[in-house]
Amino acid sequence: MASPLQYGDPPRLGPFVIQARLHSMPAGFVYLGQADDGRAVSIALLTRGAALDGAARDRFVTAVRESSPRRGTVLTGPAVLESDLGEAPWAATPYLPGRPGAERYLEPVMVGGILLGEVHGPDYVPYWLTDRAPALPGAGRAPRPATETRRRVLLALGVLLALLLMGVVIAILLFRGLDETEPLRRPLPPTVFEPTPPPTPESQQPQPEPSPSPSQSTPGGTSPGLPPGEESDPGDEI
Incomplete structure (x- = not known):
């Protein structure tokens, strides 16, 4: 079913x-x-993402070329009336309501999942699938920006050197100002260490030995001063 054109469609x-x-x-x-x-x-046109992918573009071109009339071949689909197989390829076929048209050239562009026995592998999702804008002829690549002239390049280089020189001068002035504002510090006098004399040992004087105290006489004992074995005379005690 036909729908109106949208923004970005080619006129x-x-x-x-x-x-x-x-x-x-x-x-x-x-x-x-x-x-x-x-x-x-009926005209088939690739999206911008598919047109920028070389593999997807080659699959579209191969499908269009296989539908072109050749000697000794029988066409199984509509004939290609006009095509452009450049950077933004498209192909046109006669439009017959209710019959397949140029959409048959877009079907081989997509690659499905891998069949491994009875289990299907993960579906392959092309990276360009999100770029849904139509691929317009002549708008695939952005124009290169104009190169600057030699005069402008030299002028920009001179301005850059002047800014660098100004920054160096400002840094020198700042460091010199810090050095001038900092007060001068007087050097501290040197510390003189005087050694402490070692302590002299005190001389010890010999102490006299204590004399033995006289022992008191005991009853029935010997008198002091007599040799043992001699008894004192009772008359001597008086």
Whole structure:
């Protein structure tokens, strides 16, 4: 079912005027166009993401070339009326309501999952799938910016050197100002260490030995001063 054109759709592709959208597929769009003689055509155009991918673009080009009429071959689909297989490839076929048209060229662009026995592997999702804008001819690459002239380059270099020199001068002035404002510090007098004399040992004087005290006489004992074995005379005690 045809739908109105949207922002970004091309108004014209080759000799065909784009009138409406017929299909919106992951790899591209199918438009309803009109030739100069009034014939209705179905035009397949890749998305910008698919057109920038070399492998996806090659699959689209291969599908278009295989549908081209060759000697000794039988066409299984509609014939290609006009095509552009450059950076933004597209192909146009006659439009027949209710029959497949140019969308058959977009189907091989997508790659499905891998079949491993009875279990399917993870589905392959192309990195360009999010770029859904139509690939417009001549708008694939952005124009290169104009190069600066030699005069402008030299002027910019001179300004840069002047700024660097100014920064160096400001840094020198700041360091000199800090040195001048800092007060001068007087050096401290040197510390003189005087050694302490060692202590002299005190002389010890010999102490006299204590004399033995006279022992008192005991009854029935000997008198002091007499040799043992001699008894004192009782008359001597008086």
